[in-house]
Amino acid sequence: MQKTVLITGGAGFIGSALVRYYLNSTAHSVVNVDKLTYAANSENLPREPDLSRYHFYQQDISDSVAMLSIIKQHRPDVVFNLAAESHVDRSIANYKAFVESNVLGTLNLLDVCQQYLQTSNPLDFKFIQVSTDEVYGDILQGEFAESDAFNPSSPYSASKAAADHFINAWVRTYDFPAIVTHCSNNFGAGQHAEKLIPKIINRALQGEPIPIYGDGQQVRDWLYVDDHVLALNLVWKRGVIGSRYNIGGSNELSNIDLTHKICHILDERCAKLGIERQVKHFADLVTFVSDRPGHDIRYAVNCNKIKNELGWRPFFSFDSALASTVGWYVSKIK
Template identity: 50%
Template sequence: MKLIVTGGAGFIGSAVVRLAVARGHEVVNLDALTYAACLENVASVADSPLYSFEQADIRDRAALDRILATHQPGAIMHLAAESHVDRSIDGPGDFIETNITGTYNLLEAARAYWVGQGKPEGFRFHHISTDEVFGSLGDTGQFTEDTPYDPRSPYSASKAASDHLVRAWAETYGLPVVLTNCSNNYGPYHFPEKLVPVVILRALAGQPIPVYGEGLNVRDWLYVEDHADALLTVLERGQLGRSYNIGGENEASNIDLVHKICAILDDKRPGPGAYADQITFVADRPGHDLRYAIDPTRMREELNWRPSVTLDQGLERTVQWYLDNEPWWRALQDRHGVGERLGTKA
């Protein structure tokens, strides 16, 4: 299959690109190369005859039309998005423009291309979203594909809006779509402003490891390479018009996650003291959702897919990757806002 992957130089998008090329798909990586993108993420496949790159912004309709006409893909996997909740609190405009207007432009470009090609039966528009659109859970329960939307941050609201647009284009225009909503990802190439790499890099630097509130917020943690496998599974075998929740089946509170990472670092790179001694509780993020958890029944029963990596395995692999790839993360730490406390302007 020939794929266009939007956001293919980002964290999740690059994992999809690497895996798709490894499986023999022809991949066009469409990325605007904003602050969180890094072409080093796809360096391992950059010389493959199956890989090509187009620098373009999904807000640029003319560029999208040109790229679709040039490459004539059999599917679009839409991952390009502004995704950091704290940044959305400080500057929601970028999230509205990219996640909503950008998705609209891509849908219209895809629809025009699909119609122009004679509405080929095998074409797919796969929209990748987040479990944050469902809001916050209490101590029990899980998100299913039928959970009502209840977004609570500018980021999750913009992603919820994009989900609604994709469903509307399927219902109104017949565009062949599938949707997925994932839980928190982690793993190699994770941009240094997100929780897991922040903990690793602050610990190694001997700096305070910030934990919001009391660290009791719970997430379902999904290893990024498992997620890439699930996304290709949905693209190839998912039912048109259907959504699929993808989870890691690995719930953990933030404070427990931080302690796990510190313990792995204690073993792999012992310091003068226990890394957990660097944990520092800081003021919580505005509107911080208490708990997310995914019910993975549909993925398991319809598509026979389950995650293969446990949280302990994935964290060990992730910590080792950061220890082995210092030049990668050093180069990103000077980018705009990385290392600063964000999300306080509310």
């Protein structure tokens, strides 16, 4: 049955992958609401501006009048909230935009959706909040389960945790039909150049130092963005209201090991394509720089719940997804 899917932050990295999934693989209508901050990429948006089941609004999710009007006009069956300031380093330099978009913006959406529920009484409406594994803080051994408490370290993760607490309060106090997901680090095509994987590739191909924080031993789990999209769709279809679901790729790597892996892929690809480079091995460009303040040592989430209850599994192999991701960035730079 054709549904209406409202995605906030749909011009960003993950949101745009979700927009493309619903437009290319389903018959659903898609409403994309994005403020178009520096992090948005118009190349991520669908090429068919006249597609009748696609609607784009350049809009701040904190604007209650505009958001209520969009929601009442389109009557979504689901709202996926991905709009956020997403870069940890920027949150350390200036937290304000993070509070405005991630906390107050989410609260405004909750308020507006609650008004929509009360006045329009839509059937089976769900609000899916795309949060992060970073809300749990770091863990040296083992994995965080959904029942674990939050212990965020950065202004970014604190803002995401604050929004998650408000959602929990809305579920408990107003029976609001929300679900929260906690994903690990996403990778894939179309990510902003400030993020680790595009930064490694761009710096390497330009023959510039590849900066790695501290000793590079911080461990992250990597989730391919298209696997994340499939997980989010399952959370909408089968997820239990009031629940939290961890989503990870089971691909734990230290930052330095990931960097070496990417440099190795680039070495091979450049040799094969005859691309000139300034160093014999791109890994020679790695430069250790002062560690990020409050840098979490390791993130790890246990994903048994989404696997056992919703039947989700990562579909793509990490090595082939990473190779095709590297290939995508190389093709953009060449």
